[in-house]
Amino acid sequence: MEPVLTARIGKPDSRSIDGYLADGGYGALRKVLTGGWTPEQVTEEVKKSGLRGRGGAGFSAGVKWGFVPKDTRGKPVYLLCNADESEPGTFKDRLLMERDPHQMIEGMILAAYALKCRTAYIYIRGEFYLGARILNEALEEAYAKGFLGENILGSGYALDITVHRGAGAYICGEETGLIESLEGKRGQPRIKPPFPAVSGVFAAPTIVNNVETLCCVPHIIGRGAEWFAKIGRNEKNTGPKLYCLSGHVNRPGVYEAAMGLQLKELIFGDAYGRGMKDGRKVKAVIPGGASANMLTAVEIEDCPLDFDGVAAKGSMLGSAAIIVMNEDTCIVDAAKNLSKFFSHESCGQCTPCREGTPWLYQVLSRIEEGEGRVEDVDLLARICNQMANGMTICVFADAAIAPPLSSVQKFRDEYQYHVEQKRCLVGAKALVAV
Amino acid sequence: MTHTRYRIAEAGEPRRFPPEAMARIEKILTRYPTKQAALLPVLWVAQETWGWISKEAAEEVARILELPPSHVDGVLTFYTMYHLRPMGRHVLQICTSISCHLAGAQRLIERCRERLGVGPEETTRDGRLSLVEVECIAGCDRAPSTMVDDTYHEPLDVAALDRLLDRLSQEA
DSSP states (O other): OOOSTTTTTTSTTTTSHHHHHHTTTTHHHHHHHHTTOOHHHHHHHHHHHTOBOTTTTOOBHHHHHHTSOSOOTTOOOEEEEEEOOOSTTOOHHHHHHHHOHHHHHHHHHHHHHHHTOSEEEEEEOTTOHHHHHHHHHHHHHHHHTTSSBSSGGGSSOOBEEEEEEOOSOGGGGSHHHHHHHHTTSOOOOOOSSSOTTTSOGGGSOEEEEEHHHHHHHHHHHHHOHHHHHHSEEETTEESEEEEEEEESBSSOEEEEEETTEEHHHHHHOTTTTOSBGGGOOEEEEESSSTTSOOEETTTTTTOEESHHHHHTTTSOOTTOEEEEEETTOOHHHHHHHHHHHHHHHOOSOSHHHHHHHHHHHHHHHHHHTTOOOTTHHHHHHHHHHHHOSSSSSSTHHHHHHHHHHHHHHHOHHHHHHHHHHSSOTTSSTTGGGO | OOOOOOOOOOTTOOOSOOHHHHHHHHHHHTTOSSSGGGHHHHHHHHHHHHSSOOHHHHHHHHHHTTOOHHHHHHHHTTOTTSOSSOOOSEEEEEEOSHHHHHTTHHHHHHHHHHHHSOOTTEEOTTSSEEEEEESOOSOGGGOSOEEETTEEEOSOOHHHHHHHHHHHHHOO
8 A cells, every 4th residue: 555644754844834735735625625615525525434533442533523513502613633642552643743744734624624613722742842843833834824724715714723732641642531631620531421522622512533533634535535445454444544563573663554454464564563573472462552452472363453353353453552572571561561551540530440550550560579379360350340341430441451351361371370480481580671 | 640749939939920931821821712721831831931830830820820729739730741849950751661661661760770879750969860750652663762851862772871871961
């Protein structure tokens, strides 16, 4: 597949509006605003493309847009770009924003037009100083050229976009946590319903879309929904996709491919990861960021990297963060590291999550340090089962149990060895860090 | 979650924003339908103005945005990037999330401990450097990923860390 979302990334002037315009940029916006497209037509086109949200949930973007009530009772509609990329292992949105900011801005303007939205925000994580600076410069350029502000391209349509920096909280990537944070509060997720499309930020209809999702929009409008829908493994998993490959591979990085790339091709293919570092074997792969269940070396056979392909393996594509661990990795140590993350990032709102995440970390720590008890392995599973599946307001707890629960199920022998022998099955202690 | 207490501000520390910061705040307020929504950006202005956010600075933000100081306090203690105490001249953040962990990020933390005598969330006695252990900063393909102030330094092995620390310690 020829690159779509990353086509301009290597170019020296990939950030500037002149470079973007020279490559046909803002053509889709011109097509819509000067070609007499109605907002509904834009939504319909995105629906037809089969575009599913790239933030992790994989919900149809066009259908989501359609949830905004026709009559908003005088309330404005808000579009929020979720640029809070913080799922461990994920680094695609940073690339898209730092290297080709206008692609995302054009996508936002098109989405905002479809939603009849006049105020949009880019919620970008606080650590992305460079990304925020680049986006602010790009927005200034877009205002100067008349793609933002009043009467865009003479169409009468007006839109303002503001960059809003977060300040260090993973939970603000959850859409209602993001909304709370944008309102100037602690980023604690809200109970749904009401869904944001009905009542979101400032109690008004709100659509939250991921960076990569919005970057797809200009291409869908520019080249047509049918062209987009033909890319990908099947009609339910369409379009180009960015995969974030990290861990024990020869060539980690962001790779673009048609949705449904085989996981083994991503790890071993010449165009992608080029195999395992130092010729080691695969022990486990996390296919969709820290929140996804681990897969074993056997399970990665015939695993298409799309929403349904990874779900069929009992895990999820999530943010398409593929983290590869070799045979020397202590799985208990890896689960401990992931649990530390979730323990640190729990927002503290719901008891099962606030209490469960540090408990998991505590038990995993003592197993890893050779202080574990035989009953601890089952205790981990029991804690997990008490935390998730509807016990909490958001799905953070479901994410937090994925590493310990899936690793206990799939690598029980390593846990067993740890608690019985008081040492690590893979050899020297803490091999992961060596 | 951080549970850092405010440092008690010393007498004479600024409580009022300088005019250029006030101008920025006025501009920020035009971008939101409520004053409260400007809280995170205004706290960023405070941190950029004074380097950290004292209790007095937080109270001033509350006054400007017409919010209860307790609300500002709640927000400040929720987000990890607001410094509630003075930091070193530079802040070194080392990512220890899974991909960086697999690449040996812990060795960098150990090296800092050896060379500087400080652990995460601590500042060297000469006030030059604060060390922060940070969760995934989207640098996983160049692991271990680190940041000095607002700039990425990645990937960083122990030798490169030593060179970086040498450079920072020689700065005037």
